[in-house]
Amino acid sequence: MMLKKLALAGVVSLMGTTAWSACAFENETEVKILSAGFEAWKAVTDAMAECGNVQAELDQEFRTKQPAAFEANPSLYHLGGVSNGTITPLLNAGTIRPLDDLVEKYGQHLQPNQLIRIDGKIMAVAMMVNTQHLMYRADVFEEMGIETPKTWEDVYAAAAKIKESGKMDTPLGATMKSGWNLAQEMVNMLPGHGGNFFNEDNTPAVNSAEGEAALATLKAALEYTDPEVLVSDSTYVQQQFQQEKIAIANLWASRAGAMNDEAESAVVGKVKMAAAPMAMDGGAPATTLWWDGIVVASNISDEEADAAFRVAMEGLDEEMVKANNEAAIWLVKGYEPGPLAEGAIATATANPAPPAYPSTTRMGLMHTALGNELPAFLTGSRDAAATLVAIEEAYTTAAKEAGILE
């Protein structure tokens, strides 16, 4: 077994060095990319590196580094890996270029839904989608005769049943780490209840009946989660699944692959994916849709942009997807959705469909306000009404400072 693995590793590493031919051309210009550090980006940047002269930096702090790095002249990176959440500061500062002519020249193989058009111009090329959806232990559910939950009420009912049976003390996992993660839960829940974050004039609209309902749904989770849930992020929930501590969670699709990773998971093949639960009957799944993709910097010469885009296209080709089919839910041609993608596809094709994450300047401010004010509600030191008022006040102060409210 060990020998086989070693031999395999040897072959793979050889492929890395001799796979020059895997790239259609030999790249002479230096190309640098800064992106997030998860599995899919590793696959793409490795495929790009086959063309030569490519330097990839995979860094989870990319969202704080990117705006400043792209603002430099010349830009510190030619390519950037972004999501629909992190493209906003680059768009606002005008540091990424329209790609229409480059797509025409090198991007014939791209699928039409990969082209991210903003105001008619192609500003990014998407490669994968991501969303928070339901993951559950199919074996536990079958054993106890529980049906796949469709709404959050179902989720809590299922969690209660599992908890009562004594099988697990904390059957529910949640990415409720205070700050960004917790705020994201509210971003799922409020529109899920039919609420809005803003009025037309950028004033907040969180303090509403829907807001109260969303908070109540959030808080109901605490009965079934780990008491330390306010420090638990995606990695923590993933590990709870892998170590058989939880049976249900609304978790990122990009974490699905880890459930079947034999090296670290005790639940290989037992976790199934389904659409994100709805917050109310007939509503959209209470989640948001995200995409990840590639942008090209403005502050570089046209020749560099040309080379960078060509390299990027090599990274996003069929060959790469075929070799890394399970690493993400790809938008690239050649992708064959496996069982791990079922939940994400069910979520995205639901009717009504969940919204894309509404990335705007005001949403950035609201996200921060939510992340800072929600913990007090969940720890019980503030009631729902006071929390909604506090969120609106925090947002208003920040919005006035940022110049989007008078």
Next chain:
Amino acid sequence: MNFKTFFAFVAPSLFMMILFIALPLVSVFIQSFQITQPVMQNIEVETCTPGFLTQTCTTEMKTVPTLDEDGKTITTTEWVGLQSYRNLLQMDKVWAAVSSGNFAEILQIDFWKALRFTLMFTLVTLPLVIIVGLLIALTVNNAAKSVRGPVIFVSLLPFIITPVIGSLSIYWLFVGDGILTAMMERWSGTNISMFAQAWTIELLMYFYRVWHVAPFAFVIFYAGLQTVNMDTLESAVIDGASRWERLRHVVIPHLMPLIIFIALIHLMDCYRVFEEIVGFRSQAHVISLQWLTFDFLTPDDAGNRAIARASASAMLTMIGIVFLLILPLRRTWRDHKGSAH
């Protein structure tokens, strides 16, 4: 030393201090009275998001910054007086809470919540650090010569560890079913969650800080113990003074300047408490002033930072440190003047 030589020696460090401490401080001071914001405009934007096979495009009004011809964001800077301080302190709410007698309300405001913890953290750990440091120093001083070297080495170890790494290790030891939590659970037979409520987190923070800083106090005290006047100690023994009386009336007065020195350093360090908050991920329960400044400075996904409030919060932190240092500094000043005569 004549003035010229003195100046030649001091100039480089003076230059660095002005460049890296004084000037940024002035800049932060000025920025705390200003608000710089981009000129915003409302435009209709069509955004397309990929689904499966199809795309969904939505058109909506977005508020975006205006760019000039060179593609730079146009910004305006305005003097706003104490507005950022008001946003931070929210005195109207504080007075409302005081007049209604509902003091817990005050601690719902980030600044006061952070100040409460920062002060308590500083004042609780200060005596603990001094006492523990002194105890280790006395123990080592009384230990046999052969074991002193290894004992000093071992007790210095916590001080060598980088604070962020140290706090992360403590976090991992206790979070979830961490090794130490699991041990405590086996011991007590109950389910323990150290990071589920504020007081256990705070307790761990105090413990961690004392563990980390006590070695520093120990080294200083140990050096001080070597200079205690042996004649005085011997005559105290002959006079029949007990061990405690010797400590109380000979050793501690001798070490007093060192105790003040350590108190000064500790107050300055502790008031800037930050690593524990980040390492323990305690934002939901406990925050500190330094963390608050950091949080204002961290850009969100849309790239917004609250620079003005961050500056105001940094200035308030500095004022707080100055207040805390006044007492021990006055004492040192008096001692200094006393010894000059």
